[in-house]
Amino acid sequence: MADLPSLLLVDDDPLISESLAFVLKDTFSVYVVATREETKRLLYTLPVLPNLALIDLGLPPNPHSPEEGFTLVSELLTFNPSIKILILSGQDTQENVRHALTLGAVDFIPKPCNMELLKTRLKHQLMILEAEQHKPQAKQKACGLIGQSMVMETLRAQIQQFANSPFSVLIQGESGTGKELVAQCLHTQSQRAEAPCLIVNCAAFTTELLEAQLFGHSKGAFTGANTARSGFFEEASYGSLILDEIGEMPLPLQSKLLRVLENGEYYRLGETKVRQSQARIIAASNRDLRGEVLAGQFRGDLYHRLSVLTIKVPPVCERDDDKFLLLKHFQDFYAEMGTLFQLDTSARQNWKEYNFPGNVRELRNIVIRLGAKYPNQLVTRTQLEEELETNLNTKQFTSTDTDSDQAIVRQLNKGGFSLDDVLLDWERRYINAALKMSQGNLSQAARILGINRTTLYSKMQRLSKSGSN
Ligand SMILES: Nc1ncnc2c1ncn2[C@@H]1O[C@H](COP(=O)(O)OP(=O)(O)OP(=O)(O)O)[C@@H](O)[C@H]1O
Structure with missing residues (x-):
């Protein structure tokens, strides 16, 4: 069992998960959970994260909508960017398939499915994983940053320019543009290249765990801290510490990070002895951190410290x-x-x-x-x-035909018109579009829509009750 590759199975139907676990147990070490929360709890406890996941889209508390599954896809990739996620769902509309694949899922298998087919598709992903693991040198060559466009040449020049600076660097750009790769290039091209380069995803931990991961802790600092442990700042030594998704760092930790950036000082959790960090900080975010500062979600002083040197990674459409x-x-x-x-x-x-x-x-x-x-x-x-996510531009939503006054008059003349239904439909379309753009992140979607998170949440509840989601 220990040598089998591990597979995370997320499905709220015990009949399905039990029979799948039974069929797959000879090929995989299967971890079964039923909800997004259970998944997170499990991942925090596993010593090694699974590289393969098979998940349902419709999960509690909203099993009739795919949103919970979409959010889970993004969260799993946050925990482990190299995880291969296969969707196994009866909610297999073309729109759902495309959206899941754009979020980063690698395959979509409609339910009910043939077990042999499922096994073949899982094994295929295992082969891909193996191919990726055996090609690290290819990635290292010239940093592995592919591209000859003007914007990519500018990016390379900036990496060269900043690689040996003692200041921290802030890397900004849309999701999937290669920020993590750029951060690694900054390290490999610097004089610190022989020292460790550690990556922490700030979105993948609770506040307490993130603090313990970054700063380390003494024995007994919290329940379960049976031994003292060093944190990433210590282990990075004089190398680089990449703080991915820095925009997700909780405010109390932001002030501790600011102190390290200002004078290198920090404390292990539960200790009073001051320690000194030598590591260089490279932060990355796909959020507009300046906007976060204005919204009171990110400390202004930390933003200014981090953004002395900023790199903007261009989206693919500009390349x-x-x-x-x-x-x-x-x-x-x-x-x-x-x-x-x-x-x-x-x-x-x-x-x-x-x-x-x-x-x-x-x-x-x-x-x-x-x-x-x-x-x-x-x-x-x-x-x-068939493989592309439809372009989410306004064209889709502003059909001049239906918008024109004449079309409206025609529609009203037909009778049976309900203004509430039309408004609800528009609301649903804009909310779905914003959720797609933000990859299921509610706060980000709320910002795109110009409403607050609570309003968005109650609108989504209302839409799901009205059956128009
Ligand atoms: N220019 C590039 N050349 C080759 N591979 C790239 C390039 N940019 C990105 N990649 C690859 O694309 C994938 C996504 O990149 P990466 O994880 O660095 O994106 P990201 O901007 O950090 O995303 P996120 O904000 O979602 O964390 C990775 O497998 C990465 O190796």
């Missing part, structure tokens, strides 16, 4: 023909699995025009899926379109 270099790069990377495919002329045009809202992560996942579905084949525009 011109890099989209094709990235296509080639990921095809080569996964080539050993015999997954070569070609895009026909019209699909290439589509590749060029598509703006990849999920950025490099989405692009990479599309390459993996096309490789699995069309090995050694010519992929058409329609086949490619």
Whole structure:
């Protein structure tokens, strides 16, 4: 059992999870949970995070909506960016499939499913994981940052320029643009390259755990602290400490981080002895931290400290023909699995025009899926379109036809009109779009919509009760 690869199984239907666990137990070490909360609790206790997850979309408290599952996809990737997430769900509308894949899921299997097919798809992801693990050198070469566009050249120049500065660096950019990769490049190109480079995802821990992880703790500092432990600041030594998703750091910890940035001083939890950190801090965030400061969610003084040197990682839609270099790069990377495919002329045009809202992560996942579905084949525009998240631009929502006064009059003349229903429908469409843009993050979605989080939550409750979600 110990040697089997571990698989996280999240499904609230015990009949399904028990039978799946039974069928898969010879191939995987299966961890079964039923909700998002249970998943988090389990992950905090596991010594090694699973690299494979099979999850349902409709989970409590809202099993008839896919939102809980979508949020879980984002959270799992936050815990472990290399996890392969397969969705197993009966809510398999094209919209849900696309959205799950854009968020970073690698496969979508409709329920009910054939067990043999499920096993094959899981094993396929295991092969991909193995291929990724055995290619670390390819990533190290020239930092592994693919791209020759002007914006990528500027990015490289900035990395070179900042690599040896003693100041902290703030890396900003949309999700999936490669911020973590840029942070690692800053380390490997610096004189600290031989020292450790540690990454902490600030969104993946509770306040207490994050504090203990960063600063370490004495024996007995809190329940369960059976031995004293050093934290990341200590273990990074004179290397680099990458604080990913810094925007999620709780306010009380922000002031402690500020102290380390100002004079290097910190304390292990439960100790009074002051310690000195030598590590260089590299912070990354996909949030608008300046906006967070204005909203009182992020300390202004910490923001100014962190942002002395700022790097903005451009979204894929600004990288011109890099989209094709990235296509080639990921095809080569996964080539050993015999997954070569070609895009026909019209699909290439589509590749060029598509703006990849999920950025490099989405692009990479599309390459993996096309490789699995069309090995050694010519992929058409329609086949490619099936794998893309529809562009979330306003075009979709502002049809001039229905907006025009004439169309409105026609609609009213038909009778049976309900203003409440129309407004509810618009509300639903805008909320869904904002949730997609924010990858299920309610606070971010609320900001996009210009309302507060509580209002958004109550609107979502109302929409789900009215059955229009
Ligand atoms: N320019 C690039 N060349 C090659 N691979 C890239 C590039 N940019 C990103 N990647 C790959 O894309 C994936 C996503 O990148 P990464 O995790 O660094 O994004 P991120 O901006 O940190 O995302 P998030 O904000 O969601 O944490 C990773 O597998 C990374 O190696």
